[in-house]
Amino acid sequence: MSAKAIHINVTCAIIEQDGLVLAAQRSAAMSLPLKWEFPGGKIDPGETPEECLRRELVEEMGIHVIIGKSLPTSMHHYPTFAVTLHPFVCSINSGVIVLHEHAAIVWLPPEKLHTLDWAEADVPVIGSYLAECKAGFR
Numbered sequence: 001m002s003a004k005a006i007h008i009n010v011t012c013a014i015i016e017q018d019g020l021v022l023a024a025q026r027s028a029a030m031s032l033p034l035k036w037e038f039p040g041g042k043i044d045p046g047e048t049p050e051e052c053l054r055r056e057l058v059e060e061m062g063i064h065v066i067i068g069k070s071l072p073t074s075m076h077h078y079p080t081f082a083v084t085l086h087p088f089v090c091s092i093n094s095g096v097i098v099l100h101e102h103a104a105i106v107w108l109p110p111e112k113l114h115t116l117d118w119a120e121a122d123v124p125v126i127g128s129y130l131a132e133c134k135a136g137f138r
């Protein structure tokens with residue numbers, strides 16, 4: 001199988017707090033270095049997307065999240081792999097954020113999210129989220 005055939009399923013958390021949304025910057029050592037993303041990661045075999053998201057948020061940031069509404073999935077082909085993102089709107093239930101993998105985080109109002117240099121797969125996710133906000137669902 002060529003590298004281009006690799007397709008991964010990834011969960012990601014749109015974490016809301018006090019009207020702001022958390023964005024996380026990938027480290028220089030990660031794939032897609034220094035791009036911004038929503039925290040999360042690859043779904044392991046046998047795991048539900050929600051189980052994956054809970055595990056990843058503990059591993060990456062030391063927080064326990066409450067998982068809310070799912071947003072439409074986003075599929076994107078990068079040069080060496082394809083990803084399907086499974087986004088969920090979340091809030092922090094417990095824990096204080098400690099960055100174990102990311103270079104930085106920032107809390108932004110939803111309408112400022114587009115100012116960051118996002119991983120390309122995230123761009124439609126931001127669009128779906130903003131549509132929810134505009135429709136008054138959030």
Ligand SMILES: Nc1nc2c([nH]c(=O)n2[C@@H]2O[C@H](COP(=O)(O)OP(=O)(O)OP(=O)(O)O)[C@@H](O)[C@H]2O)c(=O)[nH]1
Nearest residue numbers: 010012030031032037038039040041042083119121122
């Ligand atoms: N967690 C997360 N990953 C994303 C997002 N958007 C996006 O394209 N991805 C890609 O999906 C993959 C997520 O897997 P991961 O977070 O478990 O990856 P990783 O850093 O361990 O990857 P690695 O295999 O490069 O070490 C990464 O290749 C990442 O670039 C996003 O919003 N959140």
